[in-house]
Amino acid sequence: MTKALSPTSVPRYKQLAEIIRGAIEKGMLADNQALLSERELAESYSVSRETVRKALRFLEERGVVYSDHGRGTFVAPSIVRQMSRFIDSFTQDTEQRGGVPGQRILAIETVPASMGIAGLLAIAPGEPVTRVRRVRLIDNVPVGLNDGYYPLPRGIKLERSELEEAQSLYKLLAHKCGFAPAEAVENLQAALADSQDAELLGISQGDPILVCERIALSERREPIEYCLMKYVATYRYTTRVAKHSATN
Amino acid sequence: MTKALSPTSVPRYKQLAEIIRGAIEKGMLADNQALLSERELAESYSVSRETVRKALRFLEERGVVYSDHGRGTFVAPSIVRQMSRFIDSFTQDTEQRGGVPGQRILAIETVPASMGIAGLLAIAPGEPVTRVRRVRLIDNVPVGLNDGYYPLPRGIKLERSELEEAQSLYKLLAHKCGFAPAEAVENLQAALADSQDAELLGISQGDPILVCERIALSERREPIEYCLMKYVATYRYTTRVAKHSATN
DNA sequence: TAGTGGTCTAGACCACTCG
């Protein structure tokens, strides 16, 4: 069985990974079912075995498949496949969980960076940063409060109307100024809602909330976002933890 | 400059990765400083370039370095290096943050699995599972409450004295019955402490707590742990999020 | 243009699992 991969600029291993991911998502393969062996896949798609392995490692990192030495490569259980976490997860996470994501923009403004914000964004205190405050909605119900700070290039202004129409702030910033987070660090803890949180989230003062701080970094690892997020107690933050015991 | 890698059974790419990680941890390389190029590293250590690349990808997954196409490979900023998350993180995380981890064992018992627990562990309701309840301490102060369920093999009994002496429950179980989590899924939300939580954690009823549920899976992706963890509000759960936008 | 990382190959051998 020979299948040709398109000769576009997309690397072959990603094309192959998409084919395999597609087969899994369409339900053609059951949880924990074995895939073809690496050598069989290599022959089927006329690529080298190393290229097949690259595709499988790509999918394994994303929680789609897993390999076991001497046994084979298998479809990851759906509980794992659904738990992979992305940057800009709100829109995607919500859709994946079957909800309709929404937002209510509270303010978009340019403010001088406080010492705390400046330190986190590695800029000088007093430098102008763009601050975006929003209420996040799922099925039109408030679930989270976002307060984000962005050190945008000079001359870039964010308009309320743009953000209202955009699918996501990340996509809008990517389009406007090449904003491209490569990774982020997040920090979670529990707290109690103050009166303002409570009002905006439609809960009571003193209700429990999940506080998540995020610093997003560009490809060059320059801080490009600091965002403080407060979620109601019914909101679940999900993540997948790989083994990674430092040396393995 | 030629350096020989030991010919032990440890793969060369892991040996090289450890050398690079060691140099970074010893402070021999600054944040965002460029490493030698892949070709230079290959020659220095007498390995092929693909082996160097494997070492660098290994470190990149762990947040130690990052590569930028056409520019080079660089030391990840320390904020990222400190944020990598592991399974069995409590002991390691605490030590890394400069605290002394501790535990107070509340109970070790064998109980029949409830329907909820049985579903999560993929066993039959009523099957015996080992339940371990502990208070987690940092510098002798309670910070978390763990309630873990383990479907241990028949004939394996966990003794209180064993766990008191062991460095960690995971290490003890690994030694006793080959317990080896390959990955885990975690689920976080905010809640309020009830009277029992409050007493065990040394806080007040109604104080905010961070509730974290974890299901750990073996290499074959069989559930081998369900653990419910409750942390005081000062405890911070940290994690690193890679880009992973599904197709990139 | 020179140097960097990214992709890809064909082949080899090792380590592990299972019947």
Add this chain to the structure above:
DNA sequence: GAGTGGTCTAGACCACTAG
């Protein structure tokens, strides 16, 4: 022992970045 994934090589070419 047969089949699987894991490691490793030597070389090639492409894509990107920078001075």
